[in-house]
Amino acid sequence: MEVTIKNSNFTATINSKGAELISLKSNNREFIWEGNPTFWGKHSPVLFPIVGTLKNNEFQYSEQNYTLSRHGFARDMDFVIREQSENKVVFSLEASETTLKYYPFIFELQLIYVLEQNKLSIQYKVLNKDKKEIPFSIGAHPAFALPENFENYSLSFEEDQALQYFLLENDLLSDKTEDLNLQENKLYLNYQLFERDALVFKQINSKSITINENGKPVLKVNFNDFPNLGIWTKVNAPFICIEPWFGYSDTNKNTGNILEKEGIIILEADKFFESEFSIEIQ
Template sequence: MIYSLENEKIKIAAGTHGGELHSITGKKEGTEYLWSGDPEYWRYHSPHLFPIVGNLKDSKYRIDGKEYELQSHGFARISEFTLLSQSKDSITFELRYSDKTLEIYPYKFSLQVTYTLDESCVVVSYKVINLDNKVIYFSLGAHPAFMCPIEKDEVLEDYYLKFNQIENSSIMCFDENVRFTHDKKAYLINSNIIELNKEVFKNDALVFNDLKSDKITIKSRNHNKSISVEFKGFPYMGIWAPSKGAPFVCIEPWFGHADYGDFTGEFKEKEGVLPLEIGKEFNCSYKIFIEQ
Protein backbone atom coordinates (compact mmCIF):
# COMPACT_ATOMS: atom_id res chain seq x y z
CA MET A 1 0.00 0.00 0.00
CA ILE A 2 1.35 3.43 -0.98
CA TYR A 3 0.66 6.56 1.09
CA SER A 4 1.33 10.22 0.28
CA LEU A 5 2.23 13.30 2.28
CA GLU A 6 2.70 16.85 1.06
CA ASN A 7 3.14 20.42 2.12
CA GLU A 8 3.51 23.62 0.11
CA LYS A 9 6.98 22.71 -1.13
CA ILE A 10 7.31 18.94 -1.49
CA LYS A 11 5.32 15.75 -1.87
CA ILE A 12 6.46 12.28 -0.88
CA ALA A 13 5.15 8.75 -1.34
CA ALA A 14 6.04 5.80 0.87
CA GLY A 15 4.84 2.20 1.01
CA THR A 16 4.28 -0.64 3.43
CA HIS A 17 6.51 -3.02 1.44
CA GLY A 18 9.87 -2.46 3.05
CA GLY A 19 8.49 0.67 4.73
CA GLU A 20 10.25 2.32 1.82
CA LEU A 21 10.19 5.88 0.54
CA HIS A 22 9.17 5.84 -3.15
CA SER A 23 9.23 9.46 -4.24
CA ILE A 24 10.35 12.97 -3.27
CA THR A 25 8.87 15.52 -5.64
CA GLY A 26 9.63 19.23 -5.61
CA LYS A 27 6.35 21.05 -6.23
CA LYS A 28 7.97 24.15 -7.75
CA GLU A 29 8.62 22.39 -11.10
CA GLY A 30 7.46 18.82 -10.41
CA THR A 31 11.06 17.57 -10.27
CA GLU A 32 11.62 14.04 -8.93
CA TYR A 33 14.62 13.70 -6.63
CA LEU A 34 14.40 10.02 -5.60
CA TRP A 35 15.32 7.07 -7.82
CA SER A 36 12.38 5.36 -9.56
CA GLY A 37 13.35 1.77 -8.72
CA ASP A 38 13.75 0.75 -12.36
CA PRO A 39 14.97 -2.88 -12.10
CA GLU A 40 17.17 -2.44 -15.17
CA TYR A 41 19.62 -0.83 -12.75
CA TRP A 42 18.34 -1.37 -9.18
CA ARG A 43 14.84 -2.25 -8.02
CA TYR A 44 14.83 -0.31 -4.76
CA HIS A 45 14.23 3.37 -3.99
CA SER A 46 15.40 3.86 -0.42
CA PRO A 47 15.56 0.56 1.47
CA HIS A 48 16.12 0.16 5.20
CA LEU A 49 19.01 -2.06 6.26
CA PHE A 50 18.17 -4.19 9.30
CA PRO A 51 19.29 -6.19 11.25
CA ILE A 52 22.55 -6.13 9.29
CA VAL A 53 24.27 -3.68 6.97
CA GLY A 54 26.05 -5.13 3.95
CA ASN A 55 27.09 -8.74 3.49
CA LEU A 56 27.85 -11.46 6.00
CA LYS A 57 30.76 -13.77 5.34
CA ASP A 58 29.22 -16.74 3.47
CA SER A 59 25.82 -15.15 4.33
CA LYS A 60 26.09 -16.67 7.83
CA TYR A 61 26.39 -15.35 11.37
CA ARG A 62 26.41 -16.78 14.89
CA ILE A 63 24.33 -16.03 17.99
CA ASP A 64 24.95 -17.99 21.22
CA GLY A 65 26.83 -20.64 19.25
CA LYS A 66 24.02 -21.25 16.75
CA GLU A 67 24.46 -20.40 13.07
CA TYR A 68 21.90 -18.37 11.13
CA GLU A 69 21.73 -17.15 7.55
CA LEU A 70 20.85 -13.69 6.24
CA GLN A 71 21.15 -12.18 2.80
CA SER A 72 22.77 -8.83 2.11
CA HIS A 73 21.37 -5.91 4.15
CA GLY A 74 18.96 -8.14 6.09
CA PHE A 75 15.23 -8.72 5.75
CA ALA A 76 13.59 -5.35 6.49
CA ARG A 77 13.84 -4.17 2.88
CA ILE A 78 11.85 -7.18 1.62
CA SER A 79 9.35 -7.36 4.51
CA GLU A 80 5.83 -6.04 4.76
CA PHE A 81 5.48 -3.23 7.29
CA THR A 82 2.19 -2.06 8.79
CA LEU A 83 0.93 1.52 8.96
CA LEU A 84 1.30 2.55 12.59
CA SER A 85 0.17 6.18 12.41
CA GLN A 86 -0.35 9.08 10.02
CA SER A 87 -0.82 12.80 10.55
CA LYS A 88 -0.81 15.88 8.34
CA ASP A 89 2.97 16.01 8.14
CA SER A 90 4.25 12.56 9.18
CA ILE A 91 3.71 8.85 8.67
CA THR A 92 5.07 5.87 10.61
CA PHE A 93 5.48 2.25 9.50
CA GLU A 94 6.33 -0.68 11.76
CA LEU A 95 7.95 -4.08 11.29
CA ARG A 96 7.56 -6.46 14.23
CA TYR A 97 9.20 -9.79 14.87
CA SER A 98 7.31 -12.88 13.74
CA ASP A 99 7.77 -16.63 13.73
CA LYS A 100 9.38 -16.18 10.32
CA THR A 101 11.91 -13.58 11.46
CA LEU A 102 12.75 -15.54 14.61
CA GLU A 103 13.96 -18.40 12.43
CA ILE A 104 16.68 -16.21 10.90
CA TYR A 105 17.12 -13.53 13.59
CA PRO A 106 16.36 -14.84 17.09
CA TYR A 107 15.34 -11.57 18.73
CA LYS A 108 11.97 -9.97 19.43
CA PHE A 109 11.91 -6.39 18.18
CA SER A 110 9.89 -3.53 16.77
CA LEU A 111 11.45 -1.47 13.97
CA GLN A 112 9.61 1.80 13.32
CA VAL A 113 10.32 4.19 10.45
CA THR A 114 8.82 7.69 10.45
CA TYR A 115 8.84 10.22 7.61
CA THR A 116 8.23 13.82 8.61
CA LEU A 117 7.96 16.81 6.28
CA ASP A 118 9.54 20.12 7.27
CA GLU A 119 9.53 22.74 4.51
CA SER A 120 11.76 21.24 1.75
CA CYS A 121 13.16 18.57 4.09
CA VAL A 122 12.20 14.96 4.76
CA VAL A 123 13.25 13.73 8.20
CA VAL A 124 13.69 9.94 8.28
CA SER A 125 13.56 8.65 11.86
CA TYR A 126 14.25 5.15 13.14
CA LYS A 127 13.17 3.55 16.39
CA VAL A 128 14.22 0.03 17.41
CA ILE A 129 12.48 -1.35 20.52
CA ASN A 130 13.68 -4.42 22.41
CA LEU A 131 10.57 -6.57 23.01
CA ASP A 132 12.60 -9.57 24.17
CA ASN A 133 13.59 -10.82 27.63
CA LYS A 134 17.30 -10.48 26.81
CA VAL A 135 19.70 -8.01 25.24
CA ILE A 136 19.28 -7.88 21.47
CA TYR A 137 21.94 -6.97 18.90
CA PHE A 138 21.54 -5.32 15.50
CA SER A 139 22.91 -3.00 12.87
CA LEU A 140 20.82 -0.37 11.12
CA GLY A 141 21.32 1.68 8.00
CA ALA A 142 19.72 3.74 5.25
CA HIS A 143 20.22 3.29 1.49
CA PRO A 144 18.43 6.17 -0.29
CA ALA A 145 19.11 6.49 -4.03
CA PHE A 146 18.91 9.98 -5.52
CA MET A 147 18.47 11.04 -9.12
CA CYS A 148 21.86 11.93 -10.58
CA PRO A 149 21.59 13.56 -13.01
CA ILE A 150 18.48 15.36 -11.82
CA GLU A 151 17.67 16.81 -15.25
CA LYS A 152 17.27 14.60 -18.33
CA ASP A 153 19.65 16.56 -20.54
CA GLU A 154 22.60 16.12 -18.15
CA VAL A 155 25.21 13.42 -17.56
CA LEU A 156 26.81 12.08 -14.40
CA GLU A 157 29.99 14.01 -15.09
CA ASP A 158 28.07 17.28 -14.64
CA TYR A 159 27.78 16.45 -10.94
CA TYR A 160 29.94 16.36 -7.83
CA LEU A 161 29.55 15.60 -4.13
CA LYS A 162 30.28 18.38 -1.68
CA PHE A 163 31.02 17.61 1.99
CA ASN A 164 30.30 20.30 4.58
CA GLN A 165 33.80 20.03 6.07
CA ILE A 166 37.26 19.92 4.51
CA GLU A 167 38.29 16.28 4.87
CA ASN A 168 41.46 14.26 5.25
CA SER A 169 39.72 10.93 5.16
CA SER A 170 40.27 7.33 4.11
CA ILE A 171 37.99 4.67 2.68
CA MET A 172 37.73 1.11 3.97
CA CYS A 173 39.28 -1.40 1.54
CA PHE A 174 37.74 -4.53 -0.01
CA ASP A 175 39.36 -7.83 -0.99
CA GLU A 176 38.68 -9.63 -4.27
CA ASN A 177 35.44 -11.06 -2.80
CA VAL A 178 34.23 -7.56 -1.86
CA ARG A 179 34.79 -8.28 1.83
CA PHE A 180 36.36 -5.64 4.02
CA THR A 181 40.01 -5.97 4.87
CA HIS A 182 41.44 -4.01 7.80
CA ASP A 183 43.29 -1.70 5.43
CA LYS A 184 42.45 1.90 4.64
CA LYS A 185 43.15 3.96 1.52
CA ALA A 186 43.60 7.73 1.57
CA TYR A 187 40.80 9.25 -0.45
CA LEU A 188 39.86 12.83 0.45
CA ILE A 189 43.04 14.82 1.01
CA ASN A 190 42.45 18.37 2.23
CA SER A 191 39.31 18.42 0.08
CA ASN A 192 35.52 18.38 0.35
CA ILE A 193 34.72 17.50 -3.28
CA ILE A 194 34.28 14.17 -5.09
CA GLU A 195 33.90 14.55 -8.86
CA LEU A 196 31.33 12.03 -10.09
CA ASN A 197 32.01 9.61 -12.95
CA LYS A 198 31.68 5.87 -13.53
CA GLU A 199 35.25 5.21 -12.34
CA VAL A 200 34.39 6.37 -8.80
CA PHE A 201 32.44 3.15 -8.09
CA LYS A 202 34.47 0.65 -10.11
CA ASN A 203 35.51 -1.17 -6.88
CA ASP A 204 32.03 -0.95 -5.29
CA ALA A 205 31.03 1.55 -2.60
CA LEU A 206 33.12 4.24 -0.97
CA VAL A 207 32.86 3.55 2.75
CA PHE A 208 34.08 6.09 5.29
CA ASN A 209 34.32 5.77 9.07
CA ASP A 210 36.35 8.86 9.90
CA LEU A 211 34.46 11.79 8.38
CA LYS A 212 34.28 15.16 10.10
CA SER A 213 31.39 16.11 7.83
CA ASP A 214 27.78 15.35 8.72
CA LYS A 215 26.24 16.59 5.47
CA ILE A 216 26.84 15.66 1.83
CA THR A 217 25.27 17.43 -1.14
CA ILE A 218 24.79 16.23 -4.72
CA LYS A 219 25.36 19.32 -6.87
CA SER A 220 25.24 20.15 -10.58
CA ARG A 221 27.36 22.69 -12.41
CA ASN A 222 24.39 23.59 -14.62
CA HIS A 223 21.72 24.74 -12.14
CA ASN A 224 20.96 25.24 -8.46
CA LYS A 225 18.84 22.11 -7.90
CA SER A 226 20.53 19.85 -5.37
CA ILE A 227 20.00 17.05 -2.84
CA SER A 228 21.62 17.02 0.60
CA VAL A 229 21.76 14.30 3.25
CA GLU A 230 22.48 15.32 6.86
CA PHE A 231 23.55 12.35 8.97
CA LYS A 232 24.51 13.58 12.44
CA GLY A 233 25.64 10.75 14.73
CA PHE A 234 26.02 8.00 12.14
CA PRO A 235 29.54 6.49 12.40
CA TYR A 236 29.72 5.03 8.88
CA MET A 237 28.91 6.51 5.48
CA GLY A 238 28.60 4.55 2.26
CA ILE A 239 28.38 6.19 -1.17
CA TRP A 240 27.45 3.89 -4.05
CA ALA A 241 26.13 3.55 -7.57
CA PRO A 242 26.24 0.49 -9.86
CA SER A 243 29.69 0.17 -11.45
CA LYS A 244 28.11 -0.28 -14.90
CA GLY A 245 26.65 3.19 -14.60
CA ALA A 246 23.15 4.27 -13.54
CA PRO A 247 21.27 7.59 -13.25
CA PHE A 248 21.41 7.67 -9.45
CA VAL A 249 23.81 7.90 -6.52
CA CYS A 250 23.19 6.50 -3.03
CA ILE A 251 24.25 8.35 0.11
CA GLU A 252 23.98 5.85 2.95
CA PRO A 253 24.30 6.61 6.69
CA TRP A 254 24.99 3.45 8.69
CA PHE A 255 25.29 2.05 12.17
CA GLY A 256 27.38 -1.01 11.27
CA HIS A 257 28.95 -2.41 8.12
CA ALA A 258 29.61 -5.61 6.19
CA ASP A 259 31.82 -8.36 7.61
CA TYR A 260 35.56 -8.27 7.53
CA GLY A 261 36.87 -11.14 5.44
CA ASP A 262 38.51 -12.77 8.48
CA PHE A 263 35.62 -12.35 10.93
CA THR A 264 34.58 -15.60 12.67
CA GLY A 265 33.18 -14.35 15.96
CA GLU A 266 29.70 -14.04 17.45
CA PHE A 267 27.34 -11.43 16.01
CA LYS A 268 27.54 -9.33 19.19
CA GLU A 269 31.33 -9.12 18.73
CA LYS A 270 31.10 -7.71 15.22
CA GLU A 271 32.34 -4.15 14.73
CA GLY A 272 29.49 -1.67 14.56
CA VAL A 273 26.79 -3.95 16.00
CA LEU A 274 24.60 -2.23 18.60
CA PRO A 275 23.35 -3.77 21.86
CA LEU A 276 19.90 -2.88 23.18
CA GLU A 277 18.88 -3.69 26.74
CA ILE A 278 15.54 -5.25 27.74
CA GLY A 279 12.67 -2.79 27.36
CA LYS A 280 14.89 -0.06 25.89
CA GLU A 281 14.71 1.68 22.53
CA PHE A 282 17.28 3.05 20.08
CA ASN A 283 16.54 6.22 18.11
CA CYS A 284 18.33 7.94 15.25
CA SER A 285 17.43 10.03 12.23
CA TYR A 286 18.80 11.61 9.10
CA LYS A 287 17.49 14.43 6.90
CA ILE A 288 17.04 14.81 3.15
CA PHE A 289 17.00 18.39 1.87
CA ILE A 290 16.12 19.35 -1.67
CA GLU A 291 16.94 22.64 -3.36
CA GLN A 292 14.48 23.55 -6.11
Protein backbone atom coordinates in the same frame (compact mmCIF):
# COMPACT_ATOMS: atom_id res chain seq x y z
CA MET B 1 0.42 -0.23 -0.40
CA GLU B 2 1.73 3.25 -1.16
CA VAL B 3 1.28 6.19 1.20
CA THR B 4 1.81 9.81 0.20
CA ILE B 5 2.49 12.66 2.61
CA LYS B 6 2.83 16.27 1.54
CA ASN B 7 3.24 19.88 2.53
CA SER B 8 3.34 23.13 0.57
CA ASN B 9 6.84 22.42 -0.79
CA PHE B 10 6.87 18.77 -1.81
CA THR B 11 5.40 15.29 -1.61
CA ALA B 12 6.87 12.00 -0.44
CA THR B 13 5.58 8.53 -1.29
CA ILE B 14 6.48 5.48 0.78
CA ASN B 15 5.74 1.84 0.01
CA SER B 16 4.60 -0.22 2.99
CA LYS B 17 6.76 -3.05 1.64
CA GLY B 18 10.05 -2.31 3.35
CA ALA B 19 8.71 1.08 4.48
CA GLU B 20 10.72 2.27 1.48
CA LEU B 21 10.75 5.85 0.23
CA ILE B 22 10.00 5.59 -3.48
CA SER B 23 9.39 9.22 -4.44
CA LEU B 24 10.28 12.72 -3.26
CA LYS B 25 9.06 15.50 -5.51
CA SER B 26 9.34 19.29 -5.41
CA ASN B 27 8.29 21.62 -8.22
CA ASN B 28 7.69 18.59 -10.47
CA ARG B 29 11.27 17.39 -10.00
CA GLU B 30 11.79 13.82 -8.78
CA PHE B 31 14.75 13.44 -6.42
CA ILE B 32 14.56 9.68 -5.77
CA TRP B 33 15.86 7.09 -8.24
CA GLU B 34 13.06 5.46 -10.24
CA GLY B 35 14.18 1.89 -9.49
CA ASN B 36 14.84 0.76 -13.07
CA PRO B 37 15.95 -2.89 -12.60
CA THR B 38 18.35 -2.59 -15.55
CA PHE B 39 20.65 -0.88 -13.05
CA TRP B 40 19.15 -1.38 -9.58
CA GLY B 41 15.54 -2.17 -8.73
CA LYS B 42 15.42 -0.37 -5.37
CA HIS B 43 14.81 3.24 -4.35
CA SER B 44 15.74 3.69 -0.70
CA PRO B 45 15.75 0.38 1.19
CA VAL B 46 15.99 0.13 4.97
CA LEU B 47 18.96 -1.94 6.15
CA PHE B 48 18.12 -4.01 9.25
CA PRO B 49 19.14 -6.00 11.28
CA ILE B 50 22.49 -5.91 9.48
CA VAL B 51 24.23 -3.50 7.13
CA GLY B 52 26.17 -5.04 4.29
CA THR B 53 27.15 -8.71 4.09
CA LEU B 54 27.93 -11.31 6.75
CA LYS B 55 30.83 -13.69 6.27
CA ASN B 56 29.27 -16.77 4.61
CA ASN B 57 25.91 -14.97 5.02
CA GLU B 58 25.59 -16.30 8.55
CA PHE B 59 26.13 -15.44 12.19
CA GLN B 60 26.24 -17.35 15.45
CA TYR B 61 24.28 -16.65 18.59
CA SER B 62 23.97 -18.87 21.65
CA GLU B 63 25.82 -21.69 19.85
CA GLN B 64 23.40 -21.71 16.92
CA ASN B 65 23.92 -20.64 13.32
CA TYR B 66 21.53 -18.26 11.56
CA THR B 67 21.46 -17.19 7.92
CA LEU B 68 20.91 -13.57 6.94
CA SER B 69 21.20 -12.24 3.41
CA ARG B 70 22.86 -8.96 2.48
CA HIS B 71 21.41 -5.93 4.32
CA GLY B 72 18.93 -8.05 6.28
CA PHE B 73 15.24 -8.77 5.84
CA ALA B 74 13.41 -5.54 6.73
CA ARG B 75 13.58 -4.15 3.18
CA ASP B 76 11.57 -7.11 1.87
CA MET B 77 8.88 -7.28 4.56
CA ASP B 78 5.46 -5.66 4.86
CA PHE B 79 5.23 -2.94 7.51
CA VAL B 80 1.96 -1.82 9.08
CA ILE B 81 0.93 1.81 9.45
CA ARG B 82 0.77 2.92 13.08
CA GLU B 83 -0.03 6.58 12.46
CA GLN B 84 -0.76 8.80 9.49
CA SER B 85 -1.46 12.48 8.91
CA GLU B 86 -1.01 14.88 6.00
CA ASN B 87 2.73 15.35 6.60
CA LYS B 88 3.68 12.33 8.74
CA VAL B 89 3.46 8.55 8.64
CA VAL B 90 4.73 5.89 11.07
CA PHE B 91 5.47 2.35 9.85
CA SER B 92 6.10 -0.64 12.10
CA LEU B 93 7.63 -4.09 11.69
CA GLU B 94 7.49 -6.54 14.60
CA ALA B 95 9.22 -9.84 15.18
CA SER B 96 7.30 -12.85 13.87
CA GLU B 97 7.73 -16.56 13.29
CA THR B 98 9.33 -15.64 9.98
CA THR B 99 11.89 -13.21 11.39
CA LEU B 100 12.75 -15.47 14.32
CA LYS B 101 14.03 -18.11 11.90
CA TYR B 102 16.72 -15.68 10.75
CA TYR B 103 17.15 -13.43 13.78
CA PRO B 104 16.27 -14.88 17.22
CA PHE B 105 15.23 -11.65 18.90
CA ILE B 106 11.90 -9.98 19.69
CA PHE B 107 11.91 -6.42 18.41
CA GLU B 108 9.84 -3.67 16.86
CA LEU B 109 11.30 -1.48 14.12
CA GLN B 110 9.56 1.83 13.43
CA LEU B 111 10.19 4.15 10.50
CA ILE B 112 8.83 7.64 10.92
CA TYR B 113 8.64 9.98 7.93
CA VAL B 114 7.94 13.67 8.59
CA LEU B 115 7.84 16.55 6.11
CA GLU B 116 9.04 19.87 7.54
CA GLN B 117 9.12 22.84 5.14
CA ASN B 118 11.88 21.89 2.65
CA LYS B 119 13.06 18.79 4.52
CA LEU B 120 12.05 15.14 4.84
CA SER B 121 13.05 13.70 8.21
CA ILE B 122 13.47 9.91 8.39
CA GLN B 123 13.58 8.54 11.91
CA TYR B 124 14.48 5.02 12.98
CA LYS B 125 13.31 3.55 16.26
CA VAL B 126 14.26 0.05 17.41
CA LEU B 127 12.47 -1.29 20.50
CA ASN B 128 13.86 -4.27 22.39
CA LYS B 129 10.80 -6.30 23.42
CA ASP B 130 12.92 -9.28 24.42
CA LYS B 131 14.20 -10.34 27.83
CA LYS B 132 17.80 -10.30 26.57
CA GLU B 133 20.10 -7.91 24.76
CA ILE B 134 19.54 -7.41 21.05
CA PRO B 135 22.47 -6.95 18.65
CA PHE B 136 21.75 -5.11 15.40
CA SER B 137 22.96 -2.72 12.75
CA ILE B 138 20.76 -0.27 10.89
CA GLY B 139 21.23 1.99 7.93
CA ALA B 140 19.78 3.95 5.05
CA HIS B 141 20.34 3.40 1.33
CA PRO B 142 18.64 6.29 -0.51
CA ALA B 143 19.39 6.58 -4.23
CA PHE B 144 19.13 10.08 -5.65
CA ALA B 145 18.25 10.61 -9.30
CA LEU B 146 20.86 12.40 -11.42
CA PRO B 147 19.07 13.48 -14.62
CA GLU B 148 22.14 15.09 -16.24
CA ASN B 149 25.50 13.55 -17.15
CA PHE B 150 27.11 11.89 -14.13
CA GLU B 151 30.24 14.04 -14.45
CA ASN B 152 28.10 17.18 -14.02
CA TYR B 153 27.70 16.34 -10.34
CA SER B 154 29.85 16.75 -7.27
CA LEU B 155 29.45 16.06 -3.57
CA SER B 156 30.30 18.75 -1.01
CA PHE B 157 31.53 17.50 2.36
CA GLU B 158 30.81 19.73 5.32
CA GLU B 159 34.09 19.22 7.21
CA ASP B 160 36.48 16.96 5.32
CA GLN B 161 39.27 17.93 2.93
CA ALA B 162 40.57 14.39 2.54
CA LEU B 163 38.86 11.05 3.11
CA GLN B 164 39.97 7.47 3.59
CA TYR B 165 37.67 4.69 2.46
CA PHE B 166 37.77 0.91 2.75
CA LEU B 167 37.49 -1.35 -0.27
CA LEU B 168 34.99 -4.18 -0.56
CA GLU B 169 36.13 -7.58 -1.82
CA ASN B 170 33.43 -10.15 -2.63
CA ASP B 171 30.98 -8.00 -0.63
CA LEU B 172 33.13 -8.20 2.52
CA LEU B 173 35.14 -5.30 3.92
CA SER B 174 38.85 -5.66 3.23
CA ASP B 175 41.66 -4.02 5.18
CA LYS B 176 42.71 -2.16 2.03
CA THR B 177 42.13 1.58 2.05
CA GLU B 178 42.46 4.38 -0.45
CA ASP B 179 42.57 8.13 0.00
CA LEU B 180 40.33 10.69 -1.62
CA ASN B 181 41.75 14.18 -1.88
CA LEU B 182 38.88 16.59 -2.22
CA GLN B 183 38.98 19.83 -4.17
CA GLU B 184 37.71 22.59 -1.88
CA ASN B 185 35.78 19.94 0.09
CA LYS B 186 34.19 18.60 -3.12
CA LEU B 187 34.31 15.15 -4.66
CA TYR B 188 33.73 15.37 -8.41
CA LEU B 189 31.84 12.28 -9.54
CA ASN B 190 33.02 9.82 -12.14
CA TYR B 191 32.19 6.16 -12.61
CA GLN B 192 35.80 5.03 -12.12
CA LEU B 193 35.35 5.72 -8.40
CA PHE B 194 32.80 2.90 -8.19
CA GLU B 195 34.34 0.25 -10.44
CA ARG B 196 35.20 -1.75 -7.30
CA ASP B 197 31.84 -1.25 -5.56
CA ALA B 198 30.91 1.18 -2.80
CA LEU B 199 33.15 3.60 -0.95
CA VAL B 200 32.90 2.66 2.74
CA PHE B 201 33.86 5.22 5.38
CA LYS B 202 34.35 3.94 8.92
CA GLN B 203 35.16 7.45 10.08
CA ILE B 204 33.99 10.73 8.64
CA ASN B 205 34.02 14.21 10.11
CA SER B 206 31.27 15.59 7.90
CA LYS B 207 27.71 15.09 9.06
CA SER B 208 26.12 16.42 5.89
CA ILE B 209 26.78 15.97 2.18
CA THR B 210 25.38 18.21 -0.55
CA ILE B 211 24.76 17.05 -4.12
CA ASN B 212 25.73 19.77 -6.59
CA GLU B 213 24.45 19.87 -10.17
CA ASN B 214 26.60 21.96 -12.52
CA GLY B 215 28.14 23.53 -9.43
CA LYS B 216 24.83 24.48 -7.82
CA PRO B 217 23.50 22.72 -4.68
CA VAL B 218 20.27 20.81 -5.23
CA LEU B 219 19.96 18.47 -2.23
CA LYS B 220 21.61 17.92 1.15
CA VAL B 221 21.68 14.74 3.25
CA ASN B 222 22.10 15.40 6.99
CA PHE B 223 23.20 12.44 9.13
CA ASN B 224 24.47 13.80 12.44
CA ASP B 225 23.51 10.64 14.37
CA PHE B 226 25.35 8.16 12.15
CA PRO B 227 29.01 7.15 12.59
CA ASN B 228 29.54 5.31 9.27
CA LEU B 229 28.79 6.06 5.64
CA GLY B 230 28.64 4.42 2.24
CA ILE B 231 28.60 6.10 -1.18
CA TRP B 232 27.67 3.97 -4.17
CA THR B 233 26.34 3.73 -7.67
CA LYS B 234 26.33 1.20 -10.48
CA VAL B 235 28.64 2.08 -13.35
CA ASN B 236 26.68 4.02 -16.01
CA ALA B 237 23.63 4.34 -13.73
CA PRO B 238 22.04 7.82 -13.34
CA PHE B 239 21.89 7.88 -9.54
CA ILE B 240 24.08 8.23 -6.47
CA CYS B 241 23.48 6.61 -3.09
CA ILE B 242 24.47 8.45 0.09
CA GLU B 243 24.07 5.90 2.87
CA PRO B 244 24.28 6.76 6.60
CA TRP B 245 24.96 3.60 8.60
CA PHE B 246 25.43 2.11 12.03
CA GLY B 247 27.71 -0.78 11.08
CA TYR B 248 29.02 -2.29 7.85
CA SER B 249 29.97 -5.58 6.20
CA ASP B 250 31.96 -8.30 7.91
CA THR B 251 35.62 -8.86 7.16
CA ASN B 252 37.26 -12.22 6.53
CA LYS B 253 38.57 -12.02 10.10
CA ASN B 254 35.11 -11.95 11.70
CA THR B 255 34.47 -14.77 14.18
CA GLY B 256 30.80 -14.99 13.22
CA ASN B 257 29.63 -14.27 16.78
CA ILE B 258 27.05 -11.52 16.29
CA LEU B 259 27.86 -10.02 19.69
CA GLU B 260 31.49 -9.54 18.58
CA LYS B 261 30.70 -8.03 15.19
CA GLU B 262 32.52 -4.77 14.50
CA GLY B 263 30.16 -1.78 14.58
CA ILE B 264 27.25 -3.73 16.10
CA ILE B 265 24.80 -2.00 18.47
CA ILE B 266 23.87 -3.88 21.65
CA LEU B 267 20.45 -2.78 22.94
CA GLU B 268 19.48 -3.75 26.48
CA ALA B 269 16.17 -5.42 27.31
CA ASP B 270 13.17 -3.05 27.45
CA LYS B 271 15.24 -0.19 25.98
CA PHE B 272 14.90 1.56 22.63
CA PHE B 273 17.28 3.07 20.09
CA GLU B 274 16.56 6.19 18.02
CA SER B 275 18.38 7.87 15.16
CA GLU B 276 17.46 10.25 12.36
CA PHE B 277 18.70 11.57 9.07
CA SER B 278 17.10 14.05 6.70
CA ILE B 279 16.93 14.97 3.04
CA GLU B 280 16.86 18.72 2.51
CA ILE B 281 16.01 20.36 -0.81
CA GLN B 282 18.28 23.32 -1.51
